[in-house]
Amino acid sequence: MSRTSLRRIGILTGGGDCPGLNAVIRAVAKTAMFQYKLEVFGIEDGFLGLIENRIHPLSVDDVSNILTRGGTILGTSNRANPARFAVGKDADGNPIFEDVTPRVLQHAREHGLDAIICIGGDGTMTGAAGLAAHGLRFVGVPKTIDNDLMGTDITFGFQTAVSIATEALDRIHTTASSHHRVMLVEIMGRNAGWLTLHSGLASGADVILIPEIPYDLAKVGAACVARSKRGKAFTIIAVSEGARPVGGKQVIQKIVKDSPDPVRLGGISQVLAEQIEQEFGLECRATILGHVQRGGTPVAFDRVLATLFGHKALELALAGEFNQLVVMQSGRITSVPFETVAGKQRLVPVDHPLIEAARGVGTSFGDE
Ligand code: F6P
Numbered sequence: 001m002s003r004t005s006l007r008r009i010g011i012l013t014g015g016g017d018c019p020g021l022n023a024v025i026r027a028v029a030k031t032a033m034f035q036y037k038l039e040v041f042g043i044e045d046g047f048l049g050l051i052e053n054r055i056h057p058l059s060v061d062d063v064s065n066i067l068t069r070g071g072t073i074l075g076t077s078n079r080a081n082p083a084r085f086a087v088g089k090d091a092d093g094n095p096i097f098e099d100v101t102p103r104v105l106q107h108a109r110e111h112g113l114d115a116i117i118c119i120g121g122d123g124t125m126t127g128a129a130g131l132a133a134h135g136l137r138f139v140g141v142p143k144t145i146d147n148d149l150m151g152t153d154i155t156f157g158f159q160t161a162v163s164i165a166t167e168a169l170d171r172i173h174t175t176a177s178s179h180h181r182v183m184l185v186e187i188m189g190r191n192a193g194w195l196t197l198h199s200g201l202a203s204g205a206d207v208i209l210i211p212e213i214p215y216d217l218a219k220v221g222a223a224c225v226a227r228s229k230r231g232k233a234f235t236i237i238a239v240s241e242g243a244r245p246v247g248g249k250q251v252i253q254k255i256v257k258d259s260p261d262p263v264r265l266g267g268i269s270q271v272l273a274e275q276i277e278q279e280f281g282l283e284c285r286a287t288i289l290g291h292v293q294r295g296g297t298p299v300a301f302d303r304v305l306a307t308l309f310g311h312k313a314l315e316l317a318l319a320g321e322f323n324q325l326v327v328m329q330s331g332r333i334t335s336v337p338f339e340t341v342a343g344k345q346r347l348v349p350v351d352h353p354l355i356e357a358a359r360g361v362g363t364s365f366g367d368e
Contacts, residue, residue, distance in 0.1 A: 006318055008039040010055065010113040013072040014046030014080070014124030018143045018157035019298035020306035021119055022066040022073055027310025028117050029063040036318065041111055042073075046120065047080040047127050051100050053107045067303060070296045078123060079259050083130045086258035095258040101134055108136055115317040117310075119143055122343065123260045125325060129338040132323045139313045140325035140338060145294055148192035150344040151336040152327035156306040158194065161293045165199035168289050169238060173203075179283070180233035182224050182276055186269035186288040191242045191250075193348045195293070200238035200363070201354055207235060207364045209272075211242035211250070212348045213355075215366030220272070221280040223364035228282075235282075239272060241265040246367075266290075308333050 011028055013021050025042075032038040042058045043049040066073055079086065082104045086095035108116070118128045119141040128138040142149045145161035165187050176183040185205075189195040193210025200208035207223050209215050224235040242265050244250045253266030269286035277284045298306065305328070312326045312333045324335040348355070355365065 006036075006038060006114045008041060008112050008114050009314075009317060010041045010043050010108070010111070010116040011058070011074065012043035012046050012049060012116060012118050012120075013074050013076045013143075014118060014120035014127065015076060015078045015143070016121070016145075017071045017076055017294055018145050018155075019070045019160040019294065019296065020156035020302040021071065021076075021143060022069045023298060023303045023306035024119050024141050024143075024156070024310040024313075025073060026063045026066050027307040028314050029058055030060070031311055031314050033060060036314075041113060043116070045075040045080070046077040046124065047082050047104070048077040049074075050104045050107055051080060051082055051085060053110070055107060055111050055113075068297045070294075070298065078261070079256070081123065081127045081130075081260045083127070084260070101131065104131060105134055105136065115139065115322065117141060117313045117317065121146075121149060122341070122345075125338050126260070126342050129323065129342055132338070137317075137322040138338075139316045139322060141309045141313050142325055142327065145195065146189045146192050147194040148190065148345050148347065149341060150346045151325060151341040152329065154305065154328055156302040156309060157294070157298065159301040160296070160299045161188070161195055162198045162202065163299050164293050164296070165195060165238075165289060166202040168287070168292075169199055169203035169205055169236060172236060172287065175285070176234035176236055182235045182237065182273070182282045182284040184237045184239055184269040184273050184284060184286045186239050186241055186266070186286065188289065188293050189240050189242060190265060191345055191347065193240045193242070196238050196240040196243075197348055197352075197354050197358070201358050203236070203238070204361075205236045205238035205363065207237040207239075207366060208358060209237065209239040209243040209366050210348060211240050211244065212350055213365045213367050214244055214246040214248070216246050217272075217275055217279065217366075219364065219368065220366040221276055221282075223366070224276065224282055225280060237269075237272070239269050241268060243268050
């Protein structure tokens with residue numbers, strides 16, 4: 001495909017919001033407008049905008065002054081897979097799903113979208129891959145604070161979330177040491193422990209519990225007691241929302257029935273706090289950081305990465321290389337086909353150098 005055959009592109013953001021989304025939108029839209037004289041259309045609320053025909057032209061003004069802004073000016077949704085879209089509820093309150101792909105194709109045609117840059121996580125890329133099979137042309141940009149997308153060494157938003165979680169852990173120290181308590185801080189990340197590992201290491205957490213290394217309560221308690229014996233009358237535990245005991249299950253906060261990924265984790269820190277108090281007689285408090293980890297302005301690293309990703313996405317679209325996901329591999333911005341990453345999670349290898357380094361400074365993972 002030659003560069004001139006693209007006239008109009010769409011942009012959408014899908015899945016959970018993440019610091020840096022607006023930086024990608026800005027990079028794609030401004031480069032498309034300034035350098036290639038393309039028309040750019042914003043699709044509201046991810047695939048929902050394609051399903052409901054909420055698609056509008058973007059001007060330079062629309063994408064100015066958004067580099068430092070968190071969230072997404074386009075809005076997002078993590079409940080809108082066109083191939084399995086909840087159109088109502090049955091008598092038991094369960095969602096009724098329908099394939100609304102024809103609606104999406106019609107709306108994309110109506111607006112003359114030659115290609116769509118979709119910024120999202122695994123769910124968004126799976127949705128895009130499904131629509132691509134019907135002829136729509138996508139380029140994907142990976143986002144998630146969880147940093148768990150296969151094929152890329154890092155996603156934008158992750159470093160911002162690490163900074164927020166690290167600052168929270170640092171601040172928890174004050175109360176932990178003043179009150180001689182065990183303080184548990186629960187960190188997002190779904191089934192991947194990257195966020196907890198990085199922020200736990202950065203803040204010098206005494207215990208780090210991640211989904212990839214199931215913990216033994218007795219070992220976690222022993223680590224807290226051992227600290228008391230060494231004269232450290234407090235312990236900081238950084239715990240992933242997806243952490244679980246050996247042979248046990250993750251703590252589920254809620255099931256979002258009409259979401260492509262319905263499980264929402266949360267609450268493990270409170271469960272552990274109770275158990276440590278009861279079993280070891282140590283006073284505990286739990287703090288769940290929650291969505292504060294996704295909020296606010298992106299750190300400089302994420303703004304830079306998001307800009308590079310957005311630029312590359314447009315280059316790929318202009319080169320006719322569709323159904324590719326922009327990635328960073330060994331410091332290089334490149335791309336991989338959707339199908340090589342769809343449905344896969346990049347988890348922390350248990351022999352990762354960060355784990356070895358943490359163990360080296362005496363951090364317990366609750367397993368030995
Ligand atoms: O994937 C990003 C993430 O923030 C996870 O870390 C967390 O488990 C989940 O999204 C929360 O989802 P929601 O915003 O739907 O509650």
